[in-house]
Amino acid sequence: MPLLLLDLDNTLVDRDAAFRFATTDLLATHGLPATDLDWVLELDASGYRPRGVVARGLLDRYPMLAPPLVQGFLDNGAADAVTLAASTRTALRHATALGWTPVIVTNGRVRQQEKKIQVSGLDREVAGWVISEGVGAAKPDAGIFARAAEVVGARLADGGWVVGDSARADIGGAQAIGYPSVWLPLSAGSGRPSSSTNLRAPPTTCPPRSTWCWTTRASDEDQPPWIFSNGSRSSSPRGSSALDRLT
Ligand SMILES: [Mg+2]
Structure with missing residues (x-):
């Protein structure tokens, strides 16, 4: 899968x-x-x-x-x-039902990141997670992605996608393992992908306000049936980050 x-x-x-x-x-x-x-x-x-x-x-x-x-x-x-937006929870369940194996790959300290995963309820929505401090490798190093595959009994060769907001850590990591990616420039630290990154405009099925949606190496056949969206930032902990299914 x-x-x-x-x-x-x-x-x-x-x-x-x-x-x-x-x-x-x-x-x-x-x-x-x-x-x-x-x-x-x-x-x-x-x-x-x-x-x-x-x-x-x-x-x-x-x-x-x-x-x-x-x-x-x-x-x-x-x-x-931290909270998990209802639409994100729904989309994760939808992706799982379609056969995707969602795994969190995050840089940071184990205690802090696991707390976020548990407080938000993501521990019940994903197949597993890896945290850089715990595995001795950090994004964009390919090693942390390989560990992510291992914790769910898979291999990177099984194929997949990387989704994240950091040009360096997430999109750079996707390039390191040869995966297509979705870049979400949602924070001040998102940076910009390198000029060698083959970013392309959002698919035509993206919502109108989809300037945040960029994909690499995407084709209609291999793209997940949804993308993340974050049209407006929220001032409350009930964040606006969301996975919206494309229809
Ligand atoms: Mg991030």
């Missing part, structure tokens, strides 16, 4: 919305200016800035916060607030 190798943050779940929600709560709880929200979000850089740098920045600006509290916020704040 073909593999569906899915990124987690800002792909299956709207991690930025969850972090925004947690930050708003942190500022309110400790009597800090609500207008600092954008400053914290910029410091966070959609989770791509090293956590130690973010922690130092927060402690420098808010010396009244205890270091363990800041660490706890960075470890659990977004993880506690």
Whole structure:
């Protein structure tokens, strides 16, 4: 059965919305200016800035916060607030029913990423997951994708697709294993695929507001019957990331 190798943050779940929600709560709880929200979000850089740098920045600006509290916020704040959009859950079930094997492939720490998977309920919707810290390889390294296939008793040679928001980690990883991909430039850290990436315009069956939808090496025969969409970002933890079936 073909593999569906899915990124987690800002792909299956709207991690930025969850972090925004947690930050708003942190500022309110400790009597800090609500207008600092954008400053914290910029410091966070959609989770791509090293956590130690973010922690130092927060402690420098808010010396009244205890270091363990800041660490706890960075470890659990977004993880506690992630949600799985109903349309994403439905699409995952639909893909599974059609014979796809969905596997989460995510870079990050095991404790934090597994918490997101469990809090969102994704643990009940996918066949398995691999986390870079746990397997000793990170996207775009082909090794982590090979481990993803192994955890569901498959091989990369079985074929599949990669879906993710990071040009470097996800689309670069797809290129490393020779898989077609869907790129979702949904966060500040999405970057741009390299000029050598054979991106093409969305299929004509994409919804009108589909500027986020790009595929590589796609053909009508081998493309999954749906794509992700994220037409507008949400300010609540109930993110707008969604898998919408193409009809
Ligand atoms: Mg991501």
